[in-house]
Amino acid sequence: MKILARIAAILAAALVVVGATVALSNAGALNGLLNAGRFEGVRAVAQRADAAPGEFARGEGRRQQFDRAFEQGRPGAGRPLNFEGNFERGRFGGFSLFGAFELARNLAIVLLIVAAAVVLTLIWRRLKRLRSRDAGA
Amino acid sequence: MSAARRRVPQNLINLLLDTAIFCAFLIATAPRLTGIAIHEWLSIAFGAAIVTHLLLHWQWIVGVTRWFLSRAQWRTRVNYVLNTLFFIDMTIILFTGLMISEVALPLLGVRVAPDRTWRLLHGLASDAGVFILGLHVALHWQWIVNALKRHILKPLFGSRRAAPAMSAAKEARS
Numbered sequence: 264m265k266i267l268a269r270i271a272a273i274l275a276a277a278l279v280v281v282g283a284t285v286a287l288s289n290a291g292a293l294n295g296l297l298n299a300g301r302f303e304g305v306r307a308v309a310q311r312a313d314a315a316p317g318e319f320a321r322g323e324g325r326r327q328q329f330d331r332a333f334e335q336g337r338p339g340a341g342r343p344l345n346f347e348g349n350f351e352r353g354r355f356g357g358f359s360l361f362g363a364f365e366l367a368r369n370l371a372i373v374l375l376i377v378a379a380a381v382v383l384t385l386i387w388r389r390l391k392r393l394r395s396r397d398a399g400a
Numbered sequence: 401m402s403a404a405r406r407r408v409p410q411n412l413i414n415l416l417l418d419t420a421i422f423c424a425f426l427i428a429t430a431p432r433l434t435g436i437a438i439h440e441w442l443s444i445a446f447g448a449a450i451v452t453h454l455l456l457h458w459q460w461i462v463g464v465t466r467w468f469l470s471r472a473q474w475r476t477r478v479n480y481v482l483n484t485l486f487f488i489d490m491t492i493i494l495f496t497g498l499m500i501s502e503v504a505l506p507l508l509g510v511r512v513a514p515d516r517t518w519r520l521l522h523g524l525a526s527d528a529g530v531f532i533l534g535l536h537v538a539l540h541w542q543w544i545v546n547a548l549k550r551h552i553l554k555p556l557f558g559s560r561r562a563a564p565a566m567s568a569a570k571e572a573r574s
Contacts, residue, residue, distance in 0.1 A: 266455060269454075269455055269458055270451060270455070273451050273454050273455075274451075276491075277487075277491045277494075277495075280487075280488050280492065280495075281491060281495045284492055284495060284496075284521070288517050288518075288521075293517060293521060294517070361432050362430045362431070362432030362433025362434065363430070363433055365429070365430035365432055365433060366426055366427065366429070366430035366433055369426055369429050369430065369530045370426055372530050372531065372534055373426075373530065373533055373534040373537060374534075375534070376531065376534030376535060376537070377534060377537050377538045377541055379538075380535070380538030380539070380541065381538070381541055
């Protein structure tokens with residue numbers, strides 16, 4: 264019973280995060296974060312002043328317009344959208360060496376951060392020891 | 401053998417579970433390596449593993465939450481804030497992953513309309529997750545090293561070292 268209550272608490276906390284994410288997404292607050300500097304070309308199409316009549320169908324919201332512009336601006340536009348759009352066939356088909364590289368890269372990032380933290384901790388301890396020695400002398 | 405002796409030490413359980421979660425996270429963040437189906441199912445299992453991880457550390461969570469502003473040390477506070485960020489990030493990764501699911505959810509009969517925001521957020525949160533994981537491991541590095549020495553290295557190599565020492569003691573006695 265205790266464990267079930269704890270699981271419920273964890274899931275409730277997760278639900279709060281999900282709710283906040285959905286709310287932020289619906290409010291359009293995430294668009295700036297997600298698109299900053301990444302889709303300049305796409306944004307240019309979406310915001311183009313000389314856009315041809317009907318290029319963006321009437322009644323479409325800004326979000327739909329952006330999505331359509333994304334479609335037009337991305338390489339291989341016009342093809343049916345697969346998972347992740349630009350991650351086309353072969354992207355998630357099965358084992359590939361590029362995937363092993365991805366895993367190695369992530370492991371390297373984690374190890375680098377750990378190594379940096381361990382080195383910084385050692386330096387900090389040595390400095391502390393030197394300071395206490397100086398204070399004692 | 402008594403029941404107390406047979407009981408697996410809590411630290412060993414934590415070490416094994418955390419190692420499994422770490423490996424699962426690294427594999428899940430490389431979907432090209434496994435393919436989309438394994439990526440999705442592994443991530444769902446990963447969510448369950450995180451809940452287990454949190455249950456195993458429940459006393460710490462409750463204790464620090466209670467004393468966060470008054471008694472907790474700065475290191476504990478940093479750890480707590482980082483863990484909270486990690487939880488938020490993991491929740492976002494799992495939720496957005498479910499929202500763009502191509503295999504797992506459709507297999508269960510659930511179909512969600514594709515939305516580019518979830519895809520972008522999924523990628524961004526995953527990238528951030530790798531960095532937060534690095535910091536999380538770094539903050540617990542001393543515990544990891546100690547647990548590895550005590551539960552893995554010592555039982556494996558400690559007995560080998562002890563054996564020659566014991567035979568030398570026997571020789572000395574005879």
